[in-house]
Amino acid sequence: MQAYSELMKSLKSGKFTITGEIDPPKGANRESIIKQAKELKPYVVAANVTDNPLGIVFMGTLAVCTIMQNEVGLEAIYQVTCRDRNRIALQSDILGASALGIKNILALTGDHPRLGDHPQAKPVFDLDSVQLVKMIKRLRDEGKDLAGNELDVPPKVHIGVGISPGLEPLELEIIKFEKKVEAGAEFAQTQVVYDTKVLERLKDAASHLDIPILVGVAPLKSVKMAKFMQANVPGISIPKEIMERLERAKDVKEESINITAELIREIKEMGFAGVHIMPVGMDEYVGEMIKRAGI
C-alpha cells in the first residue's frame, strides 16, 4: 500500500524510525505546543499527541495535531481513544483529521475516567481498539462508514496500535495484537519498556506478525518516579541494575539520559523498527538521548 505519511515512508524504508510525543497543554496555550514541537522536530519523524490521558482534561488532540503540523511542520500521530466518543463521533473526527492533513492515527482503547480527575464522567467505550482499527480501515479502503454509507472522499490515514509487552498473561495481549493486525494495523507502538527481557519475549511472541514495532522508551527522571512506575503502572518492570544505577548516580538526570540511550541502542540492535520516545518533560534532552545511542 502507498505510504501517505513521512512516518510510514520511514518505516517502509527500513530505516530505524524515531517518534516522539507531545503533551497537550492544560489550557488554550498554543505556544507550549509550538515550543515542544520545535524541540522535538530535529530528532523525530513524527510525534504522538495524547488524548486526555487518564481522562484528565487537556487541549483537544485534533487541535494540537493541526497546530504542530501547520506551525512547526512536525508530522502528527493523532491518538484516538474510545473513552469519550461513540462510533459516530469517532468517524466524524477521523474524516475531519484527514481533511486537516493528519496522516497517522494511533487507535487506542483509552484509560477509564475513574482513574482521572473526572471520575463521575460517563465512560463511552462504544467500540474497542480492535473495532476502531477495523472501522478506520473501512473508511479508508472501502470508502464507507460503519453503516455502509459511501464517503465522497475517503480519509488517507495510516493506522497504528498499542501493545504492552510487559503485561501478564502475554498470550492474551498477543491474541489482541493479532486481531489488531488482522483488522488493519500498519504500525505498533509499545508501552514503555525498561527491561530487555520483555523485548525478547515480545520478539518471540510477535515474530509471526508482519508489522513494524516502535518500542516505547521514557527517561526515569528520579528514583521516586522509577519506584512509582514499578509499583503502580501496568506492564512496567524496571530491572534491578537500572534501579541501582539511578540510586547510585550523582546526577540522576544525566544517568537517566545514559540509560535511555543504552536502551535505544539495544532496541536497534535487536532489530525493532524504531523507538517511540516519551520525553515526560525532558524534551530538551531527546537529542542527547539519540546522540548517545549512536544513531
Add this chain to the structure above:
Amino acid sequence: MIIAKTKSMEEIEDMLKDYSRIAVIGCGGCVSFYRVGSAKEVEEVSKNLEKIGKKVVYKGMIARQCYIGTEDELGSLSDEEILKKVSRAIGKAEYDFEAILSLACGVGVQNMSRFLSKPVLPAQNTFFMGIKNMDENKYNEFCIGCGNCILHLTAGICPLARCPKSLLNGSCGGIFKGKCEVDRERDCAWVLIYNRLKAMGKLDNIRRIFEPKDFSKASHTRRIDI
C-alpha cells in the same frame, strides 16, 4: 438476582414526610434472598418508621412484586382488594394507609404502581443484575441485559458486565497483577476469561474479531417482542 440496597432512614423519612399512615410491603424475590426486602426487613423498617412518629397500619409480603397479576385480574380492584388478593399480611392489617413503602427493586415498585392508586415509594436503591460474593462481601454485576448473549464464547464470564470498559476483543493495557485498572481488588474479567478458556482448550473462541456491539438492543428505553 437484582441487587438493591436499602436507602438511609433520612431519605425514607423525607419521601414519607407528607404521609403518616403507611403500608410497608416486602418482596419474596431477589431482595428477600439477599436480605434487604424480606419479612425481617419489613419489621425492621416498620419499627424505624414508628420511631419517627409514623403509623405503620399494614405490614405484608408479596411473593414477587414484579408480578402480582394481570390487568384483567386486578384492573378494577381497589388497593385494599388488591392487597388482600396478592399480599400476605404480617400481624394486624388495616387498609386506611396513605402511601405504600415498597421494599422491592425498581421493577417491583413500578409494577405495583401500575395497579395501586395510592403512591408506591421505593425503600431501595436498585443497582444491577448480579450476585453477592460472600467471600469479599461485595455485590458484583454479572449481566447488563445487552440482548445479545456471548457467554458461550467467553467461558461463562461476561466482558460487557465485568470489564468496566465492556471490551469485546480482549483486555486493555491496564491489567495489574491480574487485577483491573479501575479497581485493583477486582479480577480482570479478560484474565478470568482467558484462564478458563485456556483450561478448556477453547482459546480459539476469542481469536475471532468481535464486531461492534449492537447497542440498539441495549440502550434505554427497551421493548422487545415476546
